[in-house]
Amino acid sequence: MSDQSNSHWLDDPGTPKRLWTIFIVVLVLLLIAELFVTHHHKGFMFNYGFSAWFGFLVGGVSILLSKGWKKILKRKDTYYDE
Amino acid sequence: MSSLLFHPALPIIVGAFLILRLTGTARSVILLGTPLVSLAFIWMTADGVLLAIPYMEWTLEPFKADKLSRLFATVFAIMAFAGNLYALKQEKVLELFAANVYIAFSLGVVFAGDLITVFIFWEMMALASSTVIFSAGTSTARAAGMRYMMVHLLGGVVLMAGIAGEVAVTGSIAFTSMLPDTLPRALILAGFLLNTGAPPFSAWVPDSYPEASYSGMVFLSAFTTKTAVYVLARGFPGAEILIFIGLFMIFYGIIYGLCENNARKMLGYSIVNQVGFMVTAIGIGSAMAINGAVAHAFAHIIYKALLIMATGSVFYVTGKRKFTEYGGLFRTMPLTAICCIIGGLSISAFPFTSGFVAKAMTSEAAYLGQYYWVWYLLAAGTAGVFLDVGIKLQYFVFFGKDSGLRPPEPPLHMRTAMVFFAVLCVGIGLVPQQFYQLLPYSLDYEPNTPDHIVTQFQILLFSGAAFFLFLKYYGWKLVESLTLDFDWFYRVWGHKLAVTFTENSGSARDSIIEDLSKGANATIDGIHHRHGPDGILARTMPTGRMVFWAIIMLAVYLLVDFVFM
Numbered sequence: 001m002s003d004q005s006n007s008h009w010l011d012d013p014g015t016p017k018r019l020w021t022i023f024i025v026v027l028v029l030l031l032i033a034e035l036f037v038t039h040h041h042k043g044f045m046f047n048y049g050f051s052a053w054f055g056f057l058v059g060g061v062s063i064l065l066s067k068g069w070k071k072i073l074k075r076k077d078t079y080y081d082e
Numbered sequence: 083m084s085s086l087l088f089h090p091a092l093p094i095i096v097g098a099f100l101i102l103r104l105t106g107t108a109r110s111v112i113l114l115g116t117p118l119v120s121l122a123f124i125w126m127t128a129d130g131v132l133l134a135i136p137y138m139e140w141t142l143e144p145f146k147a148d149k150l151s152r153l154f155a156t157v158f159a160i161m162a163f164a165g166n167l168y169a170l171k172q173e174k175v176l177e178l179f180a181a182n183v184y185i186a187f188s189l190g191v192v193f194a195g196d197l198i199t200v201f202i203f204w205e206m207m208a209l210a211s212s213t214v215i216f217s218a219g220t221s222t223a224r225a226a227g228m229r230y231m232m233v234h235l236l237g238g239v240v241l242m243a244g245i246a247g248e249v250a251v252t253g254s255i256a257f258t259s260m261l262p263d264t265l266p267r268a269l270i271l272a273g274f275l276l277n278t279g280a281p282p283f284s285a286w287v288p289d290s291y292p293e294a295s296y297s298g299m300v301f302l303s304a305f306t307t308k309t310a311v312y313v314l315a316r317g318f319p320g321a322e323i324l325i326f327i328g329l330f331m332i333f334y335g336i337i338y339g340l341c342e343n344n345a346r347k348m349l350g351y352s353i354v355n356q357v358g359f360m361v362t363a364i365g366i367g368s369a370m371a372i373n374g375a376v377a378h379a380f381a382h383i384i385y386k387a388l389l390i391m392a393t394g395s396v397f398y399v400t401g402k403r404k405f406t407e408y409g410g411l412f413r414t415m416p417l418t419a420i421c422c423i424i425g426g427l428s429i430s431a432f433p434f435t436s437g438f439v440a441k442a443m444t445s446e447a448a449y450l451g452q453y454y455w456v457w458y459l460l461a462a463g464t465a466g467v468f469l470d471v472g473i474k475l476q477y478f479v480f481f482g483k484d485s486g487l488r489p490p491e492p493p494l495h496m497r498t499a500m501v502f503f504a505v506l507c508v509g510i511g512l513v514p515q516q517f518y519q520l521l522p523y524s525l526d527y528e529p530n531t532p533d534h535i536v537t538q539f540q541i542l543l544f545s546g547a548a549f550f551l552f553l554k555y556y557g558w559k560l561v562e563s564l565t566l567d568f569d570w571f572y573r574v575w576g577h578k579l580a581v582t583f584t585e586n587s588g589s590a591r592d593s594i595i596e597d598l599s600k601g602a603n604a605t606i607d608g609i610h611h612r613h614g615p616d617g618i619l620a621r622t623m624p625t626g627r628m629v630f631w632a633i634i635m636l637a638v639y640l641l642v643d644f645v646f647m
Contacts (some may be wrong), residue, residue, distance in 0.1 A: 008413055010481070020550075027547060030540050037533040041449055045457060046537075054458075055541035058465040059548025066340035073566040077343065080564075080573055 027052075085132040089145050090155055091189040093119040094162060098182035102175060110170055113178070117162035120189070124155045131195055140255045143195025150376065150522045154192045154312045157380045158185060160506075161304045161387060168391050168499035169297035177294075180213035181301040188305040192312050196255040197245045197270075200313065204241065204277075208234035211306055214298045215290055223293040229573070230290035233276065233283055241273025257313075262321055271318055277310035278361055279354040280327050284334055285569035288342075288350030292403070296394035299346060303390050304383045307353055311360045311379045320367025328365055329459050331358025336466035341565040345393045345479055346403050349386070352471050356382050356429065359463065363444040366451050369523040374443030377521055381436035381510060385428035388503040389471065392422035395492035395500070396479060402487075406560045410484035415491050419480040421500040428507040430472035430542055431464050433535040436510035439517065442529040464538075465545035472542070473549050478560065 009015065031052060039046040045054075086092070097116030101109050133145035162185045172178055187210055190203035208231065215227035247266025249255055262268040279287040291302045318324065335355020342348040356378070363375035395418050396411060397403050412419040428435040431442070441464065448457040491497060510517045514529055552558070612619050 010412070011484075023543075023547070023550070027543055030536060030543065033536045034533075034540070037536050039533045039537075040531060043449075043454065045454075045461070046533075049540075051461075051537040051540035052544045054461065055465045055544035056548050058462045058541075059469055059545035060552070062336055062340065062466045062469055062545075063549065063552050066337045069337050070341040070563075070565055074341075074561075074563045075566060077562050077564045079566075 085145060088123050088126065089133075089189075089193065090120045090123040090127070090159065091186040091193070093117075093123065094182050094189065095186035098179050098186065101182070102179055113166040113170060113182075114163060116182070117159045117166060117185075120162065121156065121159040124152055124159055127152065137198070140196070140198070142199055142255075144190070144199045145193050146195030147193060148522075149520075150312070150316060151192045153376055153380060153520050153522065154308065155189055156520065157383050158189055158192070158305065158308075161185075161301075161383050164387065164499045164502055165297070165301050165304070167502070168300055168394075168496050170495040171493065172295070172297050174217050174219065174295065177214055177217035177298050180210050180217055181298065184210035184214060184301065184305060188309045191309045195257060197248065197257050198255050200257055201238075201241060201245055204309075205238050207306065207309065208238060211302060214302055215294045218293060218295045218298055220293070226290045226293035229569070230286055233286045237273050237276035237283075240269050240276070244269030244271075244273055257317065259319055260317060262318065262323065271314075271321065274310055274313050274317065275327065275361075277306050278314070278357045279307055279331065280361065281330055281334065282568045284331065284354045285567040287353050288338070288347045288567075289569055291350045291353070292344060292346035296398040299349075300387050300390050300394060303349070303353055303386050307357045308379050308383055311357060311364070311375060314361065314364045315372055315375055319364055319372055322365055322367075324361050324365030325453070325456060326365075328358045328360070328362030329456070329463075331355065331361060332459070332463040333466070334358070336463065336470055338565060338567065339470040340474065343405050343560060343562055343564075344403055345405060345408065345475060346390070346397065348475060349390055349393060349471070352389075352429065352467070353386060355463070355467060355470070356386065359441060359444060359460065362456065362460065363447060366444070366447050366453060366456070368447050368451055370443055370450060370525055370527070371447035373518070373521045373523050373525060373527075374440065374445075374447055377440040377443060377517070378437075380517075380520070381428065381440040381507075384503050384506050384510075385425045385435075385437060388421060388425035388500060388507060389429065389475070391496065391500045391503065392418050392425060393475070393479065395496055396489070398492055398496070399489035400487055404562065405478040406562050408479045408485055408487070409482045410480070411487060411489065412480040414488045415480070417491055417497055418500065419476075421504045422480065423476055424504040424507050426472045426476050428511070430468035431538065432468075432472075432542060433530070433538050434508065434511045436507045436517075438538065439511055439514035439529045442534065443527060446527065461541060465541050468542045468545050469549050473546055474558075477553075478558075 031049065034048060034051075044050065093116040097112045100112050104112060127147045129148050131143050131146045133143065135142045135144065162182070165181065165185075166178070169178060169181070184207055187203045187207040191200055191207065194200040194203060212227050212231040212234070215223055215230055217223075244266045245255075247264075248270060251264060251266055260267050260270075262271045276283055287307070291299050294302055314324065331354050333355075335351045335353075335358060339348045339351040339355065342351060360375040360378050360382075363371040363378065393403075396408070396415065399415070400407075400411075402408065424435070428437040431437040431440075441460075445457055445460050448454075448460060518525070518527070611617055
């Protein structure tokens with residue numbers, strides 16, 4: 001079960017850079033695509049680009065909140081066994 | 083009474099008893115066949131009260147059907163089929179028996195027409211599901227099962243108190259739509275909410291479910307929390323407090339999920355998070371919102387079971403459950419990885435998946451009901467779920483740092499169950515209108531519009547961008563730890579209180595027993611003193627004295643005879 005010989009294209013050193021490039025292209029395409037769609041509802045949440053920056057903000061805040069929460073309440077995973 | 087023979091719970095409960103005796107192919111046929119028979123019964127069942135039993139001054143309705151109960155029953159039967167398929171080779175017969183009894187009782191709840199019948203099946207579900215946890219057989223499972231049972235029995239007591247109060251106030255046992263405007267109704271609501279994983283008792287879900295076996299958790303994830311969603315949707319639509327409780331659950335699940343190092347426990351937090359969306363929708367209470375809640379419950383049972391099957395498969399083949407022990411498993415488990423990713427995309431409401439077409443209705447209902455702040459928080463919740471289960475789970479189990487583990491894929495029946503559910507996740511997402519026809523309310527709503535798809539992709543992928551940027555520049559340090567939760571109060575303080583009580587009450591008990599035994603001894607001594615062998619009333623007389631007194635009596639007799647005759 002511990003055979004490390006299997007190699008995979010995902011292990012290629014250039015892969016992370018390629019994946020980042022593809023990811024950024026997709027994000028840009030999504031921002032461009034929104035120019036061509038009509039929102040069915042009105043309101044601040046349907047302004048151009050709202051979902052993009054809101055998603056990014058929520059992602060960042062969630063990570064920071066969880067890191068902070070963990071800092072306060074983290075215990076060894078054998079805490080209740082002792 | 084003959085309608086009872088067609089109750090959808092019946093085939094499954096009969097099957098549960100049969101599998102105790104059967105082995106091999108016969109057992110497999112029963113495990114896979116009974117949910118299908120049950121499904122046929124569900125769709126043959128007409129609307130209305132199908133069985134009524136007079137009980138004291140009320141009428142119990144143990145079998146009552148409508149569109150809402152049929153929808154939940156349908157997904158329960160599908161889940162029973164896939165769960166039994168996944169657990170086909172499970173050697174712990176007790177687990178399979180308890181799981182099938184548990185499924186039958188949850189069908190009992192969704193077809194119950196009155197509060198007493200709901201309560202009876204509700205409590206039986208708690209016992210059966212505890213047995214599923216116990217049957218894992220480990221010491222941690224026994225302890226977690228006990229904590230699980232304690233919390234649920236507490237919920238049962240609260241629910242019973244509420245039902246008794248409701249009957250006392252209204253004189254009715256009918257299970258209909260109500261608001262928590264009286265104390266009994268508030269207690270009923272609290273009893274129901276406990277099973278959803280609502281605060282402050284949310285921790286029972288991540289505490290207990292992961293301790294079940296690889297297949298046990300699959301069953302557990304589907305029924306308790308979803309029957310709770312069902313009873314809330316039927317009993318408390320539009321109870322506004324549910325909006326606040328549901329939103330709390332959403333963010334509780336995300337934050338704790340991001341902190342968690344145990345993959346199975348993280349999925350437990352994710353159950354609370356997802357049920358939070360449903361509870362929020364029930365709190366909004368409009369037809370669109372209720373459709374959203376129950377569609378979400380339907381979709382969630384499938385994608386959450388898929389995720390738990392995939393992580394259960396990893397647990398099954400590696401024996402490990404922590405992110406710190408995983409990494410790079412996609413190399414030898416590509417099918418499991420693909421199924422897990424499909425589950426992850428579904429739970430994150432990715433366009434063209436079941437999660438997207440289900441959750442969309444809740445956001446739409448929040449917007450149409452002018453709960454704009456709820457709309458924003460639901461959107462934030464969706465982005466958070468993607469970080470949690472959509473990315474973190476997948477990344478650290480299947481990709482990330484190579485752990486060197488090269489486990490094989492799980493057996494064929496487990497792979498088949500996963501593929502079946504993965505196909506359903508995508509299928510429901512592709513043909514939402516057919517899915518919507520199952521919902522309680524007929525509404526004209528199309529989720530797959532270009533604006534909705536584009537903005538949903540934006541919110542998810544930009545949230546993902548935040549994760550990957552964080553990962554790239556700061557790294558994501560995985561540590562073997564747990565994060566304290568509300569259960570700390572009863573696992574640490576509750577334990578201390580119990581120990582202190584036992585010690586103090588022990589000395590009080592000893593002194594009471596001492597006093598009582600002193601009193602009892604004094605009484606016994608008193609009786610012994612008078613009636614014992616040396617007692618005055620039990621003393622034996624010497625023969626000489628007897629003769630003496632006999633002579634005296636004879637002499638008196640002679641004297642009397644001489645004087646008076």
